[in-house]
Amino acid sequence: MGNFLSISLSCDSIISSCSDCVAGQVIYARHLEENLIDLNTALDELKERRNDVTRKALIAIQQKLRRMDEVGGWLSRTETMIHEVDELLTDGPEEIKNLCLGGCCSKNCKSTLNFSKRVAKSLPDVKDLKEKGAFEVVATEAPAALVVPRPSDSAVGLESMFNKVWSAFEQKHVGIIGLYGVGGVGKTRLLTEINNKIGVSSCGFDMVIWVVVSKGFSIGKVQDDIAKRIGLFNGNWSDKAAEEKAIDIYGILREKKFVLLLDDIWERVDLSKVGIPVPNQENDSKLIFTTRSKEVCGQMRAHKKIQVQCLPEEEAWKLFEEHVGKDVFDSHPNIRGLAQEVAKECGGLPLALITIGRAMACKNKLEEWKYTIEVLKKSANFVFPNMGEEVYPLLKFSYDRLPNDMVRTCLLYCSLFPEDFQILKESLIDLWIGEGFLDEHDTIRQARNQGHHIIGSLIHACLLEGVDDWSIKMHDVIRDMSLWIACTCEAEKWRFFVQAGYHLTQMPEGGRWKGMRRMSLMRNEIENLTEAPNCSDLQTLFLNNNPQLKVIHNDFFQYMCGLKVLNLGGSHDLTELPVGIAKLVSLEYLDPSATNIRELPIELKALQKLKCLNLSYIFRRITIPRGLISSFLKLRILRMINSYPFDEAVEESNECLLEELQCLNYLNALSLSITSAFAVDRYLNAERSHNYTEEIGLEMLKDSKQLNILSLANIESLHNLVVGRCESLEEVKMEWAGEGRMIKTQSHIQTSVIATQHCFQSLHRVYIYTCSKLRDITWLILAPNLRTVNVADCNEMEEIISEVKLSQVAELVGTLTPFVSLEYLVLEDLLKLKDIYRNVLPFPRIKKIYVHDCPKLRRLPLNSNSAKANKISIEGNEKWWQELQWEDESTRHAFLPCFIAT
Structure with a gap:
């Protein structure tokens, strides 16, 4: 009986299990094959939608739009779903083989039941995910970066002033902050620190905009700089009037919580004309500007006026100590005490501390330090009105310590160029040669080497700044100091008159010219030069970069008998050189480059002292009369790159010009463009020209x-x-x-x-x-x-x-x-x-x-050892960069930080 009972229980268990299996399969297994077919179709449709969305997003990214987060999340979930369903479909045929009894039973009931349930559940999930991928928009405009970080020098000594400004910045009722103080006191450095601090703080601003204003600013330039930052500088922006630009800028900024940083303003900037909503408590925006005048702070209606003062003695010493360097102090135990005296003489002015500190960074003799103290104390007697009693005299220390008068003259010469102007080294040296500063050399190569040496010494003395291999610029405070020397401190010696970049539309009145030796009216908007100013002492006249200059009267030059340098380059509207230039019998440098003059007057033969002639970038074919070039017997530099001179026939004129060049015994710097195979052969046969040709254009x-x-x-x-x-x-x-x-x-x-x-x-x-x-x-x-x-x-x-x-x-x-x-x-x-x-x-x-735009360039010839120890930048399109193929993964990682998207 016990056996019977045992058997009975086993049968019940089996029957119960089979009953469950059969019931489940009736619901699921019977439709497994049909569900698998539907699931495969749904998956294909999901993949098609995935491909469409991916393609749209890629096109949007190429257009510099930003893919929406919900699109990215959907694509991620879709890839997971596709992977899971693909596995189900792969196992489907095997599970169908296990079915029997018309699909109502299976050889492995439990496995088939689970698989059937998963298939049945996946089908609506796939359909639902596909429906959620029906996006109307896949991308939006990428938001501009909050802050563009700016490189910053040492902030030693600025800590307390920075905290003061930052505290004002955080006050809700303070919308406009004016930072004022003398040149070189560290206002721009302070503004840079503010800019960078906002970038790493949770301040809740939408964007920070930095604009350098400078003296003689124009509303248009400020608008353009802002437009570049907020994404308006494209399409027909340049064609719009200032009023239209203001409306567009206002339309963007009124919806933003912004910070505007204006560096170096000299006069009131009318915010409404630029298009800037006035920052206040209601819009929570901020404006911080730097200026040298407290009066400008009032004109700008600053809620907070903060004077940036010279450093206290302890902080000044830290800054000076940092720039002199530990090695100098360790070279002799008494140098530190003398150095502290020098630092005191700098009066806490950061620019003076940095400039003089760097100048003393290689001085390890006690005598040199003692002499420095004597010079500084002597120079402190000079005073420049409205700029502090010791600012320029302190900067003048570095000027006085230059090796000789010629180097000092070359420095002051750079102040003839506008503020923030990038000066090409080669052009500057040509001017120095034309002025006679470098006359002691037999060849232009030697003179040019000396010119580069002088530029290098001025950069090392921190009186000029290197921009790149080809150009330099002058710090605006150093430029002001130089003009102070040339126009006030030693005015009788130099007699400079500089109104470069002042947006002048007319020449200064005749009385302003009298007694002047060097005048710079470059980068203005002067249209006509008709009056003949009385300026017999004038040696240098910069009229270049006056693009609207159309007419120069023949008599304009009649009282300039001592003029040595005349620069007209970049005056695009000028189509004719006045015959009156022939009266400039002392002229040694003439530059009408990048103008549209049609011919050189034959009367220029009178310029027998001419040493430098620049006829480059005159794109219309300029007529040069035969015999004119060969008449400049003292010509040393002739530049004609990207200019195509002719008289009657191009080949004939090329031949004639090459013959004339052979007559110039002093010529030893030549640049020219050659426009035919015939001219190339003629040039190659003129072997004497090979000795001094510096630049050739085969065009x-x-x-x-x-x-x-x-x-x-x-x-x-x-x-x-x-x-x-x-x-x-x-x-x-x-x-x-x-x-x-x-x-x-x-x-x-x-x-x-x-x-x-x-x-x-x-x-x-x-x-x-x-x-x-x-x-x-x-x-x-x-x-x-x-x-x-x-x-x-x-x-x-x-x-x-x-x-x-x-x-x-x-x-x-x-x-x-x-x-x-x-x-x-x-x-x-x-x-x-x-x-x-x-x-x-x-x-x-x-x-x-x-x-x-090099779409097929997929590889750069680099490996992880290339460009070692160099600070290299690789600039290009983001898509191009992403598709680059690298030598190996270590190479990709090595150059990843070097990329800059353009």
Whole structure:
């Protein structure tokens, strides 16, 4: 009986289990095959919607829009769902095989039941997720960054002043803050610290806008700077009137909680004319500005006026100590005490502390420190009205310590340029040569070397600032100090009159010219020069960058018999040089570059002292009368790059001009553009010109499919080469003619010594543009000292340096490695460019790589060892950067911080 009972229980259990299985499968398993088919269809539809949404988001990102967060979340959930359902569908056929009894039972009841339930549950989930992906909008405009961080020097000594300003900034009722104080006291540094602090604080602002205003500002420039920051500077912005721009700016900013930082204002800025809502308690926006005048703070209706004062003695010493350096103090135990005396003489002015501290950073002799104290105490007797009793005299210390009068003169000369103006070094040195400052040298190369030496010494003395390899600028306080010396302190000696960048529409009245030696009216809006000012002492006249200047009367120059330098460059509306210039018999420097003059008057033959003539960038074909250039017997510098002079026929005029150049015994700096193969041959035959040619432009060579670049290799003075608008040019060859035989790219040369003998050793800059058929520029490997390469708008260029070409000229190039001295590589609008160089390059001196619209360039010749110890930037489109292929992961990580999106 016990056995029977045992059997009975087992049967009950089995029956119960089977009953559950059958009941579940009746509901689920019977429809499994049908559900799997529906699920597969639903999944395909979900994938199609996923692809559509992804494509829309990608297009939006390319348009610099920001993908919406809900789109990103949906895509993430969709990928998870697709993965899970794909696994179900993969297992489906096996589960269907297990079904029996017409789909009502399974060989593995429990497994089939669970699987059927999962399929049934997934089907509505997939359909629901697909419906949620029906987005009307997938992206919105990307918000501007709250703050653009600004590089900051040491903030030593500013801590207490910063806390004072920040405390005012946090007060709700304070909308406008004015920071005022003498030049060089640290106002801009303070504003920089405020800018950067907002970026790391939870202040609740939408954006921070920084604008440098400076003396002689224009409403339009301020509007443009703001527009760039808030995303309005595009489309037809430049065509709008100031009133329209103000309305557009106001429309954006009135909806924002903003901070506006205006640096260096000299007069009231009318906020309404710019389009800036007045910051107040209602809109919670803020305006902080810096100025040198407390009066301006009142005009700007500042709620808080804060004077930025010179540093107290203890903080001043810390700043001075930091810039002198520990090594100097350790060199002798008594230097620290003398240094503290020097710091006291600086009166707590940060700029003076920094300038003099750096000047003393290499002085480790007691005598040098004692002499410094004596000079500072002596200079402190000078006073400059309204700028403090000791500001400029303290800065004048660095000026007085310059090696000689010539270097001091060169410094003061830089104050003729407008505030914040970037001065090209080469142009400045040409002016110094024209002025006669560098006359002690036999060759222009020697004079130029001295000019660069002077610029370097002024930069090291912290009296000039280096902008890049080609240009410098003058700190506005140093410029003011220089003008103080030239116009007030030593006015009898210098007699400067400077109104550069003042937006003048008329020349100063005649009485202002009397007695002046150097006048700068550059970067104004003067239209006519008709009155003949009485200025027989005038030696220098800057009228350049007056784009509206149209008329210069013939008599304008009649009382300028002593004028040595006349600069008219950049006056675009000027179409005619007045014959009256011929009266300037003392003229040594004449620059009508970047104008639209049609011809040079033959009367200019009277300029027998002319040393420098700049006719560059005169894009209409200017007529130069025969015999005029050869009449300038003392000419030393002639610049005609991007200018195409002619008289009757282009080839004839080129030949004539080259013949005239041979007559100029003192000429030793030449730049010119050549526009035909005939002219190239004529130039190459004029071997004397090779000794002083610094820049050549091979432009518009319509008759040339090939160019043998080695024909220019013997021009030892060639620094810059431009090849542009050569629509027929297909190939740049490397063929060397040596001792009666032509050694071509395909031939075998016995020794690679030729590679060094026939390189472009002095070539520093190459610019190649609009050569639509050119495929490579492999010849650049023969320029080992190249610093800048700029290639633009060459539609067929596939490689910069071709592997095939290199194999053809292997013996010629020897073991040369390209770009060992390169600092700047710029590639623009090269639609077919695929490669720069086959191997990775060390790039030991590279500073910047810029790539724009080169969609097929997927690789840069870099590895993790390239550009080591260099601060390099790589600029380009975000999408291009994301698609770059790297040598390895370590290379990608090494250069990730270097990228700047453009």
